[in-house]
Every structure is written in structure tokens, then in C-alpha cells.
Amino acid sequence: MITKDVKKQLIQIVGPENFDDSNAGRLVYSYDATPQFQSMPDAVIAPRNTDEVSRILAICSEHQVPIVPRGSGTNLCGGTCPTEGGLVLLFKHMNRILEIDEENLTATVQPGVITLDMIRAVESKGLFYPPDPSSMKISTMGGNINENSGGLRGLKYGVTRDYVIGLEVVLANGDIIRTGGKLAKDVAGYDLTRLFVGSEGTLGIVTEAIVKLVPKPETKKTLLALYENIDAAAQTVSDIIAAKIIPATLEFLDQPTLLVIEDYARIGLPTNAKAVLLIEQDGPLEIVARDMEKIEAICKKGDAVSVQTAQTEEEAFALTEARRSALSALARLKPTTILEDATVPRSEIANMVKAINDIAAKYDISICTFGHAGDGNLHPTCTTDIRNEDEMERVEQAFAEIFEKAIELGGTITGEHGVGAMKAPYLEMKLEKEGIAAMKALKAAFDPRNILNPGKIFAKDARKRVVTER
Amino acid sequence: MITKDVKKQLIQIVGPENFDDSNAGRLVYSYDATPQFQSMPDAVIAPRNTDEVSRILAICSEHQVPIVPRGSGTNLCGGTCPTEGGLVLLFKHMNRILEIDEENLTATVQPGVITLDMIRAVESKGLFYPPDPSSMKISTMGGNINENSGGLRGLKYGVTRDYVIGLEVVLANGDIIRTGGKLAKDVAGYDLTRLFVGSEGTLGIVTEAIVKLVPKPETKKTLLALYENIDAAAQTVSDIIAAKIIPATLEFLDQPTLLVIEDYARIGLPTNAKAVLLIEQDGPLEIVARDMEKIEAICKKGDAVSVQTAQTEEEAFALTEARRSALSALARLKPTTILEDATVPRSEIANMVKAINDIAAKYDISICTFGHAGDGNLHPTCTTDIRNEDEMERVEQAFAEIFEKAIELGGTITGEHGVGAMKAPYLEMKLEKEGIAAMKALKAAFDPRNILNPGKIFAKDARKRVVTER
Known part of the structure; x- marks a missing residue:
């Protein structure tokens, strides 16, 4: 009040x-x-x-x-x-790019800057900010930092946390602190910079950030590999890594997702395939050419029924844009779309996708699965209707089982979306009570009166997905 | 007791x-x-x-x-x-490499593993663990993790923190927690993994770690560029980055350091140069060749009096080994060697080196400077004698001034060595009292009885370098 x-x-x-x-x-x-x-x-x-x-x-x-x-x-x-x-x-008044420092390869931004605006600004100077959450057209840098956003380029380049090297943060008591700086190396005390990244606004309010930039890759190539079965696609993912190639993007889409995206984007996606890998490599011209040739051979050897390389930049852009539109496309199907991001070690992708399909069948619900196969970050997505109480009950049970399976396979309940209010009831699956206790102590140290985004990360009570208005 | x-x-x-x-x-x-x-x-x-x-x-x-x-x-x-x-x-009993997982590109190690042993083990499988502190022949992975060790390859590859993705940690109360995993993405709660890295044993005891590996670079080339003055060398560093080239290694050595190393290693280093850059690029054959050609041209254009490319692997190895031996070489000069690691943004290297030389002259002490120019991480090193109280007093004043200058230039008091007991009195220069308060609260949350490596990071009282035995 x-x-x-x-x-x-x-x-x-x-x-x-x-x-x-x-x-x-x-x-x-x-x-x-x-x-x-x-x-x-x-x-x-x-x-x-x-x-x-x-x-x-x-x-x-x-x-x-x-x-x-x-x-x-x-x-x-x-x-x-x-x-x-x-x-x-x-942060509508705190939405400026304060500086792009070409000598130190950094950008200094306010939290309200739109992610894609910053990406475009640095690219115009031949530089590159890799994290590319699907929401980047509208998401802000402050939001990305608080949620430690991932994206399609995570496999090769890492996530938001890997690029934030300095912060200005206002603490719960009003204290203003500055962490890090335009520094590649800094070990002066605890790493508060990375701690604040992904802390979901529960430890402090980020008011300024310094992010690291890298030179913009010279070129980029994109291909689609189509499969008759999911196992073969998953095996290709492992085979590419085993060949010591780290593609910039290595996305997986199952058939239900393909159908929905094609219906939405109409770019001629191969909807008869059971699974598709969208693979992108960037870097120097000759290396991209070489890697893509090797990748194509690996896909073919791994029972891909077809491998299509995008012939133009527009074609490549259409493919990745279609992938980025997955959430929007799925959201058209039914009134409620629940997009999850259970994540497993890369080697367990086939097992995880299979488990998701079994669980969906068991609970008689509809789940499409797509995601960042290269880093094991899957997005099983359920299209449902919140007004259907019986189905919602089954959806909840299904997702609880999906999270359990992810943990069993050495994974986590969330790879890039964060815990927030939604995943809080499941956090203990990953952290066990000792881990939760340590994090709660940390939260209390930074925010003893619990005013910073209260009710997030830590669950009040047992597992329960639906929150009613207070 | x-x-x-x-x-x-x-x-x-x-x-x-x-x-x-x-x-x-x-x-x-x-x-x-x-x-x-x-x-x-x-x-x-x-x-x-x-x-x-x-x-x-x-x-x-x-x-x-x-x-x-x-x-x-x-x-x-x-x-x-x-x-x-x-x-x-x-950790002499907890010194095993538990697993090298070639599918997920991870190694799981106990804290007592010698860094170089792990590096060699993963390289034998075509993989690469980039952090390479100069002490890696004898340092342990646990020590590297606790100090967030850097190294010569930090510019391109980052430091220890960038490679640790999962930990088993015993907390002060005996609780055993596991953070992260074999996961490229994990946002289940606060990032305790990176928080423990660099926490110097003050928040918990690391008992196991999962580190990320990358494919081993195909090849590597090394060159030495000699300069008549420090400014020209520093300008070359900026020019290389401005050309959007990120070398694996970009080391700076001033003449006093060169003289000492050559006297120790006897590999024919150019001791008549006022400053030397040791530059290494790794990666695919054609890219290394192209980058090194460009770098050579930049060095020459930037007034390098000579640029020598190592002709054989042995020659390259001798050069980097000589650089790694800097501390050992300097330690032979006088009874006491104080090696510091004030760090500044890359663009301020020339200013910082000049300031260090001015300060050394002002206090009439001998300081050699070398370090990781590419990431602004300098090692001004004073050879002195702890028994000479008058000189030690001046040494302390000089270093305090060096730290002040580093902060003034947007830098930090320690880039890769850590705070420990030695830098604790200077930490407030970087963090101000609000930052210290936040870190102390964090420490108290994890270690309320202050049993974990007490007396480190936070100073008891005013600036004071010399600690007497209790």
C-alpha cells in the first residue's frame, strides 16, 4: 500500500x-x-x-x-x-546508448535501451553484441540483464552474462554502487557484476551497464537439415560438436512446431520432415565455407533426408526469422501458450525430446518442441486454454514431470527464461534445500526488507503453477 | 586455537x-x-x-x-x-581429473588437480582449456578457481571464471551444494557458480568443478615487435584492436624486464629495445596467417623498429616461456619481489605505464613493468628488500599511488591476482564504502561465524601493507 x-x-x-x-x-x-x-x-x-x-x-x-x-x-x-x-x-526516460567505445570494445547503455537498437548501433561500427533473445526487437537491455537472456547464438557466443562487464546498481537502501568497468580482468572482491545479471531485479536495480563487444563476424551461412526421425537429428548435433565445430546457431524444431511456423510465416518450410536442424556458422569467409561443407557432410552421413543451404542473405534471414517467430506462431493456436525452457546437457537432447513426447501423450496434451539444440536448451511449448481446468491440471503435472526428467538427465528447470514467479515452485528440484537456503541468505543480505521484486525466485509454499490475483 | x-x-x-x-x-x-x-x-x-x-x-x-x-x-x-x-x-587426496566429456565439451576435476596436467589431458583429446596463469605448472585448479586466475590468453579467451560452469561447494555450516552443471545455459536462481569463482575461499570450499572446454585451435603463430618507445608499443595495441583483430596473446615488456628475463633465460631477447610486444594468434591456419600478416603490418606502420616472427614451434615456445618466467627472473634480482597487477582499460595502457615510471622515479625505487597489454592488465614489479625499512615505506607509498592512478584511469587494483590479505587495504579505492558494505553483507550471509579464510578481502583497518605475525 x-x-x-x-x-x-x-x-x-x-x-x-x-x-x-x-x-x-x-x-x-x-x-x-x-x-x-x-x-x-x-x-x-x-x-x-x-x-x-x-x-x-x-x-x-x-x-x-x-x-x-x-x-x-x-x-x-x-x-x-x-x-x-x-x-x-x-525505464522509459533511461533509454539511451551512452557510449560505444571502439578502442576498448565496449558499449555503455541505460537499462531502457531496446536490445536490437543497441545491436544495430554497434554493428554499424563493425562490432558485434552476440546475445540475441527472440524478443530482441522489443526487449530492453535492462530486462536482458536481469533475466540473463540467451538466444540463438548462445552455443558459440554465450549469453548476456558473458557480455556484461560493469554495472551501476542501486541497492535496496538507496546506495549506488558501481561494479567492474571497461576491464577484461577485474578481481577486486566478489563478482557482483555477474551476480546481478540474472538476479531478476531481486538484489538491486540496474541503472547502467557496460557490455563487452567483439568484432563483427565477416560473414554468415545458414542451412536447414531435414530428418525422418528425431534421434538422427540429435545425433547430428553431437556429431558436429564431436568434429570440433562450434556453429553460431544450432536450432532444433520438431514437426508440430514446423507446421505451425510454416502456417504463420509461409516461407516454404519442409513440413513433411519429422525434425529440422537450422544451422548457422559465422566468421571469416574461408572458415565459414569450410565448416559448412563439413557440417553438410555430417548431416548427410547422419541420415538427413535433405540439406538445403540458404542461397541468399534474404533466404537465410527468412529462416532465422521464422525460427524466432515460433512463440508468436504457436500463440495463435489456442488461447494459452506455455513456453518452457527445460535444459539438459547437449548429449541428452534425444532422450529429453523423447521424454517430452511420452509425457505429452501420457497426459493427453499438445506439446511442440523446438529450441537451441546446440546448448541443450529446449522449449517444450504447450498450447492450451486456461479456462479448461481439467486440462490445465494435466498441463501442470506434465511440466512438473518434464522438469523432473531434465534434472534427472543432469539438466535444469530453466536455461534462459528465469525463475520469476512461474518457476519458483520448481526451483528446489534443481537446487535442493541447501542451495535454496544459500540463495535466500544472499537475498536477505542484499534486500533485508524484501522490497525488491518480492515473490520471485523463491516459492512461498508447495508447487503450484497458477497464481490468482491477490 | x-x-x-x-x-x-x-x-x-x-x-x-x-x-x-x-x-x-x-x-x-x-x-x-x-x-x-x-x-x-x-x-x-x-x-x-x-x-x-x-x-x-x-x-x-x-x-x-x-x-x-x-x-x-x-x-x-x-x-x-x-x-x-x-x-x-x-587437497592432496582430492587431485583427480574425474572425467573429460567429449560430447558435452566439459572436464570434471577435483580441486587438487595441477592446472597444466588438466590442460595436457584435454589437449590430448583435441580440446582446449584456455586459462593459462603463469604458475600453471604448479598451480591447482582449485586455486585458479578461488582466485579467478587469468593468464596470457585472457584477451581472446577470458579468464577462469569464463570456463567454470558447475561446482560442488561445501558451505561454512557443512552443507554441500551443487551449482550449475554440464550446461551452456542455466538461470535457475542466482549465479552462485561465478560468485564462488574468485571468492578466495571466503564463501565456501570448492570440492569439485565442471569446466567448459573448446576445440583446440588448429595452429598458432608468435611474433615479437620491438619499439624505441613505450607510446608506440601502446599505440600498436590499440591499432590491432581497432583493426578488429583479437590476438590470443598480446603481451608487453619494458626494457628493464627484458634485460632481467634475457639474463635468466638466455634466448636472445632484444635487450636494446625500450619496449617489446609479444603477440600470438591461434585458430585456423589461413586465419592465423592472415591475422599475423595484418598485425605485422600494423606493428611496422606503428614505428616498430623490428618485427620478428618465430620460425619454429620451439622458437615460439621459448618466447612465451621466457615471458612466463618473468616473475622467477625478477625474483633473482633482490631479496624481495613485489609483483602487482593494477589494471586499466586497454586504451589507457600508455598513460598507466608512464605513470608507473614517474611514480617509481618519484619514490626512488626500481619497478619493471610487463603484462597483458591486450587486456590492460599490467604487472608493475618492484624488486626490493623487506629488511630495508626506509625503502619499504617508499615502496608502499608508490604502490598506493599506482593503485590510485589505475582507479583514476577507470581501472582496478587487481586484474587477476586477487585481493587476499595484501590488497585488502586498497579495496575501498575501487569499491567505495557502499560496495564494500554490500560485499561484507554477502560474506556474512555465507559465513556468519567468519571461519572461511578470515582476514582476506576485507581490511581490518587503514591501509597497511606489511602484516606481522600474530
Whole structure:
């Protein structure tokens, strides 16, 4: 609850135009891209600079007002749903690229910068920021940092955490700290930089970030390999790595996903294939040519029924764009789309896909599976209807079993989407109670009054997927 | 102090042959590779497995006995000196490579494995573990992980933290937790894996680690560029990066260092040059050839008086080995060698080297400077004599000024050596009091009774370099 007095203090900081507690204003920020989660904030606030964020947090801390930092709300774990009310904090005024430093290969950004805008800005200087979450057209850098976003290029290049080398963060008590810097090496104390990355706004509010850039790869080539069965596709993934080739992208799509994407994108995807690998290599011209030749041979030897290399940049772009549109395409099928990201060691992909299909059959639900095969990060996606209570019950049981299987295979409950409110009930499967206890102690150390995105990461009670509005 | 009863309990766990509280046994572990630090532990203990580590920690926690995990003690920050007594914990029984997984490109190791042994083992399978601290012939993986060791290949490949993807850690209370896994992507909760890396044994005891491997580069080429002045060398570093080339190694050595190394290694280093760059590129044959050609042209255009490409593998090996021997070579000069690692953004290297030379002149002390120019990680090294109190006073003042300058240039007080006991008094320069407070809260959350390597990272009081035995 925000009292009249607190409201007055907050308005004094940001001005009346940047504070909104109207019903309409609050409603817009009561949910994010995650189905099943909605909860009204008490107000929405848009600070103009770090100092204002600091003053807001000091007030929130004093009055124990929850505060939820939010980029574009594209996350899929209920991470920015204000499940305990309080303030939603927007970065619409803190959305600039502050610097692209070509000598030190860094970019300094505010949290509200759209990911793709930054990617384009650095590419125009011959540089490259590899993390490319499918939502990058609308997601923000702040959101990517808080969720440690992955993407299609993760196999070769890593994820957001691998590129964040410095942060400005406002702590729960209003303290402003700076971590790291334009430095390739820094061991001055604990690595708070990487700790804040992926902490989902529960340890501090990121107000500025320095990211590492690399030279832009000279060229890129894309191919599609079609398979009659999933095992053969999974074996190809292993065979490519065993040949000591690390492609930039190594995506897997099963037939149900292919059908849906083709129906949406209409680019002539081979919907008769049981499984498809979308493979991309980038780098120097001659190496890309050589790698792609080897990859093609491996695919063919591995029982691919067809291997198609994109002949033009447009064709390649269409293929990857189609893959990126998987969520949108699937979302058209039924009212509710639950996109998960159980992740396993690369060697277990075939086993995991098979287990997912068995589990879907067992619970009589529809699951499409696609994902980043190269790094074992799969996206089993269920199209369903939240109003069908009986089916939802089965969906929940199925996903619990999927997570159990992932853990059994040495995997994790979430590879790149985060825990948020949605996965919190499952976290103990991965971490066991000792791991949860350590993380809770860490959370309490940074946020003793539990105002920073409360209700996220840690479950209040037993496994339960559907959260009702408070 | 270890009471009779505690001693009895510890011996029950590890057996009498793995517990040593004799004077001779303790003396051996009263110091590490850092000058000026010595302090006797109460006993030395060598557990045989994780369960024993857990039981030891439960006892230490109960009786508030300090415990200092130690690999080979090659660190340069007093990180493994038992400054507050207690137990030194050795990993001589936990020194095996448990698995090299060629499908998932991982190695699973115990902390006592010698770094170079692991590097050789994975290279024999065509794989590559890039972090290569100069001490790798004797350092352990556990030590590398605790100190987040860097090395010569950091510019292109990153440091130890970039390769650790899973850990088994025993917490202060004896809890055993597992973080990460054989997973390229994992966002299940806070990133404890990277937090433990570089935490210098102050948050938990690492008992097992999964490291990421990459395919072994096909080939490697090495060249030496000689300069008449430091500025030209520093400019070349910037020019290479500006040409979008990231060499595997880009080392800088000033003339005083060259003279000392040549005197030690006798491989015909050009001791008449004022500065030398040692540059190495690895990768596919044609790319290495192309990059090295470009680099050679950049060096020549940048006023290098001579550029010499190593003609054979042996010649290349001799050059990098000579560079790696810098500390040993310098240590022969005078009784005390203080090797520092102030680090700045790459673009500030020339400014930093100049500042170091000015400061050395101002305090009338002898400083040689070499280091990883590509990542701004310099090693100003002072050869002195701890018994010369007057000079030591000046050395301390000089280094304080060097750290101040590094911070002023956007750098840090330590790039790869860690804080330990030695840098603790300077940490606040980099982190300010708010950053220190956040890290102390984190430490208290993990180690409320302050038994894990106490006295490290955080300073008790004001700046003071020399620590006397307790």
C-alpha cells in the first residue's frame, strides 16, 4: 500500500507526470508476457536518472513498498508481474546508448535501451553484441540483464552474462554502487557484476551497464537439415560438436512446431520432415565455407533426408526469422501458450525430446518442441486454454514431470527464461534445500526488507503453477 | 586455537596421517608465494573426499576455527596465508581429473588437480582449456578457481571464471551444494557458480568443478615487435584492436624486464629495445596467417623498429616461456619481489605505464613493468628488500599511488591476482564504502561465524601493507 504521504514524496522526486496510480495506468503493468499471471501494482513510476532511482528506493525501503523494475515485460516467467503490488518502475526516460567505445570494445547503455537498437548501433561500427533473445526487437537491455537472456547464438557466443562487464546498481537502501568497468580482468572482491545479471531485479536495480563487444563476424551461412526421425537429428548435433565445430546457431524444431511456423510465416518450410536442424556458422569467409561443407557432410552421413543451404542473405534471414517467430506462431493456436525452457546437457537432447513426447501423450496434451539444440536448451511449448481446468491440471503435472526428467538427465528447470514467479515452485528440484537456503541468505543480505521484486525466485509454499490475483 | 577435543574429532574424520600440528608441518604452510606474509596455522588437514570436508567444516563452524583452503600456494596476494591461524586445508587426496566429456565439451576435476596436467589431458583429446596463469605448472585448479586466475590468453579467451560452469561447494555450516552443471545455459536462481569463482575461499570450499572446454585451435603463430618507445608499443595495441583483430596473446615488456628475463633465460631477447610486444594468434591456419600478416603490418606502420616472427614451434615456445618466467627472473634480482597487477582499460595502457615510471622515479625505487597489454592488465614489479625499512615505506607509498592512478584511469587494483590479505587495504579505492558494505553483507550471509579464510578481502583497518605475525 502506498500512503498519501509516500505518494507525495514519490511525486516530489519524479514529477507528477512520471507517477501514475490510475486504474488504467496500473492495469497496463499488471501482467507481462507470461500467461496466468496478473496482479495490480499500486502505482507506476518512471524515474529520469539514477539519483531519482536511489531516492525512490530509499523511500520504498523505509515504508516497505515492493518495487518491480520492468523493461518491456517480454519475459516468460512472470518475472515482472507485480505479484505483491507496490511500484512498477519503468525505464522509459533511461533509454539511451551512452557510449560505444571502439578502442576498448565496449558499449555503455541505460537499462531502457531496446536490445536490437543497441545491436544495430554497434554493428554499424563493425562490432558485434552476440546475445540475441527472440524478443530482441522489443526487449530492453535492462530486462536482458536481469533475466540473463540467451538466444540463438548462445552455443558459440554465450549469453548476456558473458557480455556484461560493469554495472551501476542501486541497492535496496538507496546506495549506488558501481561494479567492474571497461576491464577484461577485474578481481577486486566478489563478482557482483555477474551476480546481478540474472538476479531478476531481486538484489538491486540496474541503472547502467557496460557490455563487452567483439568484432563483427565477416560473414554468415545458414542451412536447414531435414530428418525422418528425431534421434538422427540429435545425433547430428553431437556429431558436429564431436568434429570440433562450434556453429553460431544450432536450432532444433520438431514437426508440430514446423507446421505451425510454416502456417504463420509461409516461407516454404519442409513440413513433411519429422525434425529440422537450422544451422548457422559465422566468421571469416574461408572458415565459414569450410565448416559448412563439413557440417553438410555430417548431416548427410547422419541420415538427413535433405540439406538445403540458404542461397541468399534474404533466404537465410527468412529462416532465422521464422525460427524466432515460433512463440508468436504457436500463440495463435489456442488461447494459452506455455513456453518452457527445460535444459539438459547437449548429449541428452534425444532422450529429453523423447521424454517430452511420452509425457505429452501420457497426459493427453499438445506439446511442440523446438529450441537451441546446440546448448541443450529446449522449449517444450504447450498450447492450451486456461479456462479448461481439467486440462490445465494435466498441463501442470506434465511440466512438473518434464522438469523432473531434465534434472534427472543432469539438466535444469530453466536455461534462459528465469525463475520469476512461474518457476519458483520448481526451483528446489534443481537446487535442493541447501542451495535454496544459500540463495535466500544472499537475498536477505542484499534486500533485508524484501522490497525488491518480492515473490520471485523463491516459492512461498508447495508447487503450484497458477497464481490468482491477490 | 584447536582444543584437544576438536583435534580428536578432526583426526577421527581424516585419520591421524592426514592431520598435522607439528611445528615443521605447520611452518611449511605458514606462507604462500606472497612476500611479507607469514602466519602459523594451528594445524594442517588433508581430507580425502567431500564428505570429510563437510564434516570438518561443521566442526570448524561449531568451534569457530578458521579454515584456509590451499592449492599450491602460488597466489600473489597472501590469499592462502593463514593470517588468523586455524586449519590449512590441503587437497592432496582430492587431485583427480574425474572425467573429460567429449560430447558435452566439459572436464570434471577435483580441486587438487595441477592446472597444466588438466590442460595436457584435454589437449590430448583435441580440446582446449584456455586459462593459462603463469604458475600453471604448479598451480591447482582449485586455486585458479578461488582466485579467478587469468593468464596470457585472457584477451581472446577470458579468464577462469569464463570456463567454470558447475561446482560442488561445501558451505561454512557443512552443507554441500551443487551449482550449475554440464550446461551452456542455466538461470535457475542466482549465479552462485561465478560468485564462488574468485571468492578466495571466503564463501565456501570448492570440492569439485565442471569446466567448459573448446576445440583446440588448429595452429598458432608468435611474433615479437620491438619499439624505441613505450607510446608506440601502446599505440600498436590499440591499432590491432581497432583493426578488429583479437590476438590470443598480446603481451608487453619494458626494457628493464627484458634485460632481467634475457639474463635468466638466455634466448636472445632484444635487450636494446625500450619496449617489446609479444603477440600470438591461434585458430585456423589461413586465419592465423592472415591475422599475423595484418598485425605485422600494423606493428611496422606503428614505428616498430623490428618485427620478428618465430620460425619454429620451439622458437615460439621459448618466447612465451621466457615471458612466463618473468616473475622467477625478477625474483633473482633482490631479496624481495613485489609483483602487482593494477589494471586499466586497454586504451589507457600508455598513460598507466608512464605513470608507473614517474611514480617509481618519484619514490626512488626500481619497478619493471610487463603484462597483458591486450587486456590492460599490467604487472608493475618492484624488486626490493623487506629488511630495508626506509625503502619499504617508499615502496608502499608508490604502490598506493599506482593503485590510485589505475582507479583514476577507470581501472582496478587487481586484474587477476586477487585481493587476499595484501590488497585488502586498497579495496575501498575501487569499491567505495557502499560496495564494500554490500560485499561484507554477502560474506556474512555465507559465513556468519567468519571461519572461511578470515582476514582476506576485507581490511581490518587503514591501509597497511606489511602484516606481522600474530
